[in-house]
Amino acid sequence: MNLINIFGELEKSDPEVYERMDTRRAALKGFASMSGKVALAGIPIALGSMFKKSYGQANNGTVLEILNYALTLEYLEAEFYQMAIARFGQIGVPAGAAQAAITTIGNHDTQHVAFLKSAITATGGTPVAKPNFDFSSGGGSTTGPFANVFLNYQTFLAVAQTFEDTGVRAYKGRAVELVKGGDLLQAALNIHSVEARHASHIRQMRKANNFADIKPWITLKTAVEHPNLLTMERKILCRLVFKLPI
């Protein structure tokens, strides 16, 4: 393990790092005792007020824009999985482990939606409304290239993998803008690693379904051997999330 190296690096770049951690530990201790007193559903709001404290008003615009961007992605994933959960039979998701895994992932994404909405409200912003999604990637026609996404297990898993890998990259990409962002950055990272766990499992499910060379992580080999995945990712991002022409 390379833990000490990391801490050495942190300390090198920020000599006050340990002092700051002590302060943070005290803050977290306070938060822990507070969260013991509020209902579980109230926790995101409490976190939101922590975010507000860790960011001055000057940064709020960017922070809210990033939170709403994350919320849009979570709306997409949450609706995708909730639709799938209601259609396990017609998609052909095997009963047992596969259905349980999709349910687990869907529940997390629904929790992320609730968490982000609460955090946005508590940070003084307004959560964006859920867009209408066309999971066929047809730009609203519902007859796009993945029109059978809820009729074919392999298509469903391919789109799911694209969403999960995209989710991981999206959080990673925007997290950079939150550098030194304290609690908000940490919350983004805490969602980021959950998305990575989802991606890993979806990739294992695909591996078990005729994509034997897919690994739980992204490899150059995978990108070369399945260039259509990259095309698919681009199409989905363009049409569903950013509403741009392909």
Add this chain to the structure above:
Amino acid sequence: MTDICDHEIAHREFFKNALGSSPIQGLEVNFTSINFGSCDSVLGTAKAFEDLGVSAYNGAGRLFQSPDYLTLAGKIVSVKARRAALISDLISNGTFANSKVIDSNGLEKSRTPPEVLAIASAFVTTRLNAGNLPTS
């Protein structure tokens, strides 16, 4: 497992490179509590290490001053989380993101460096003390 080992070596070499002339020496490890003849023991320890690693990066992200290093740490932690999920599934399929590692808001754990060191010290003979870390 070979892929995972190769990832770790790549990460170690990356950090050594990034640290230039000031990386710490290799750690003296103590793996006597692991039974390398038992798949359960090896996988169980691997899961503990991976989950600890993810929580460590999640907790340390806020300490980075440089966006570039934060991005690199993000790239490492997502691979780590993917591995953590795989190893967890190898132990018991479907446990890739269960409530032991993910809270009711759908968030994974973060651990501070002192918390990580306290857990890691069970496997490391070299003294791990946040107060004794190199400053340059």
